[in-house]
Amino acid sequence: MAPLGKPKRRIRVEPLPEPRRGQPLPERREPVREPAREPAKPEKVPA
Amino acid sequence: MGDVPHGAPDAAPDYLGLVAGVRSWRVANTMWARMGGYLWSWSMLDCWRKGEEWKEAECRSGHRIPGDSCGCGIWAFFDHDTMTETLGTPSGGADGYEYVSGIIGAGGDIVVHELGFRAQYAKVLGIFSDEWPTPKDEIAESYNCTIIAPEDYDAFCVERGLIRLDQQ
Numbered sequence: 001m002a003p004l005g006k007p008k009r010r011i012r013v014e015p016l017p018e019p020r021r022g023q024p025l026p027e028r029r030e031p032v033r034e035p036a037r038e039p040a041k042p043e044k045v046p047a
Numbered sequence: 048m049g050d051v052p053h054g055a056p057d058a059a060p061d062y063l064g065l066v067a068g069v070r071s072w073r074v075a076n077t078m079w080a081r082m083g084g085y086l087w088s089w090s091m092l093d094c095w096r097k098g099e100e101w102k103e104a105e106c107r108s109g110h111r112i113p114g115d116s117c118g119c120g121i122w123a124f125f126d127h128d129t130m131t132e133t134l135g136t137p138s139g140g141a142d143g144y145e146y147v148s149g150i151i152g153a154g155g156d157i158v159v160h161e162l163g164f165r166a167q168y169a170k171v172l173g174i175f176s177d178e179w180p181t182p183k184d185e186i187a188e189s190y191n192c193t194i195i196a197p198e199d200y201d202a203f204c205v206e207r208g209l210i211r212l213d214q215q
Contacts, residue, residue, distance in 0.1 A: 003163075004162050004163045004164070005160045005163075006161050007115065008159045008160060009159050010115070010156065010157070010159070011061040011156075011157050011159060012060045012156055013061065013064070013065065013153065013155060013157055014154065015063070015154065016155055
């Protein structure tokens with residue numbers, strides 16, 4: 001850090017970049033898909 | 048943490064507005080490098096990507112950026128004279144690289160040094176005119192900023208409402 005000289009203090013400056021401000025967005029979740037059901041088979045009627 | 052006195056607590060910022068700083072970059076010297084962006088760190092390991100407004104400092108050490116006992120963060124000097132007195136005038140290609148210098152606006156956490164600062168975030172605000180035949184027009188267009196003379200730096204900061212940490 002020699003070119004900049006000795007560190008003196010720490011500060012905080014806003015505004016921050018919009019996408020990075022605050023909490024991160026929640027992860028997008030894929031909708032849960034129900035397993036496909038087989039179509040109901042017609043009941044066999046005895047002849 | 049560390050040996051640097053802290054500023055305001057996390058809930059309240061010290062300043063509202065960007066901090067002005069001056070730095071120089073190596074200009075991308077290959078087609079591949081230009082695909083990432085024109086402006087690179089002196090080590091050519093870190094690129095200021097075109098199309099991304101903000102540059103975010105990175106560090107593999109896993110601490111708060113910029114670190115108190117680490118050199119990480121985006122470096123900048125307080126003004127053009129301080130930079131040239133410290134680093135000299137870029138050679139304009141004598142060592143195989145070309146350089147440009149310009150103005151950044153910094154935000155987030157900042158460690159203030161005697162001659163400049165290290166910042167968490169920064170964006171390119173201006174490119175300084177100089178005598179070297181670097182593609183400054185293309186660079187300014189790529190980063191959506193203007194080309195100004197180094198002697199106009201003070202007026203530029205006033206016009207843009209930038210904070211000068213050397214004038215506190």
